[in-house]
């Protein structure tokens with residue numbers, strides 16, 4: 001029905017633009033997550049190189065720009081992707097009932113996608129706060145965090161890789177460039193590799209913390 | 213080998229007698245060789261309970277009227293064999309659509325709305341001349357159209373879709389597949405912008421979150437993922453350059 005409000009606020013492209021914003025903010029965050037893993041992975045080459053790399057990033061303000069940008073994109077993604085989450089009691093109930101009833105893997109994956117999204121909001125914020133309040137980033141400081149909050153980081157690692165891997169999968173499905181079963185297999189492999197790298201990093205940091 | 217005893221747990225509710233609350237009712241039946249759910253339900257109705265409501269017309273996966281949730285999954289009852297199911301079978305009417313009673317739903321109103329909304333007819337300004345031979349169409353295009361036209365409007369894709377379950381205005385795979393059919397049809401003279409007005413929104417292509425329960429549950433095995441993606445890509449390409457007229 002063409003009411004006066006609808007005519008005046010009509011923008012036929014709005015839904016598409018929000019959808020594309022969800023896509024691009026998501027892609028950026030996946031890119032960040034994987035780059036982040038390789039940056040932290042510098043620890044494999046020793047605490048010294050790790051510290052020097054961190055000093056290098058600080059010197060050119062790359063870490064400050066990076067953190068600010070990531071927070072901004074993160075918040076954008078929270079709003080645009082979060083709009084998909086059913087926010088009324090009745091809708092929530094329908095979705096859970098529906099997912100249980102139909103027993104369909106991809107539907108469950110999406111339900112967990114919304115849950116991991118919310119968990120990342122909380123855990124990710126804690127992590128950013130912990131890192132920035134313990135500034136600068138140095139191997140020994142990170143090792144200390146890892147020893148004290150091992151389970152926190154293990155959880156954050158797994159849920160963020162889950163969310164990123166399946167988020168990417170979902171975009172491939174929606175845009176349909178490839179067959180979704182092969183895309184799913186490739187992304188699962190990549191995610192497992194990244195998680196393994198992450199576990200390795202945690203192990204190195206733990207050793208470093210214990211050796212103090 | 214003795215035949216299995218099947219237990220059917222069937223959703224019962226008649227909107228005309230709202231004082232009797234929705235409930236599950238159990239029926240027992242001996243499995244017969246090659247038994248479909250169509251046969252089973254008819255046997256139950258003939259031998260045990262004449263009040264049980266459900267729909268059938270063709271019993272050959274052509275008319276699409278017998279879709280229901282069988283053990284939670286949207287299926288055509290006439291195409292679902294007892295031998296592929298456990299001995300305990302639950303049946304619910306399809307969600308999303310208006311309940312007529314028990315397992316019977318009204319998919320017609322929904323699909324009519326979808327047809328009107330997508331303007332599911334060839335838009336052409338050409339004068340029709342019955343004396344002239346038809347314009348020729350290459351075989352590849354004809355096959356693409358035919359592929360989309362295989363939809364029997366059973367409603368399984370809509371019932372299986374979580375988005376369609378919570379958002380009434382979402383046109384779902386059936387609606388998007390319908391538009392895809394006209395997009396490839398060279399006789400339809402609609403412009404990209406005209407399609408965008410219908411499909412470039414959350415009611416259409418951008419409402420899909422990619423759960424693919426439609427693709428996994430379509431009884432006709434339509435390539436729904438590819439149809440959805442085709443329309444989405446097309447709409448993004450049009451929308452990117454789209455200049456909506458000022459009001």
Ligand code: FES
Nearest residue numbers: 271275276278290
């Ligand atoms: S009765 Fe026609 S499709 Fe099942």
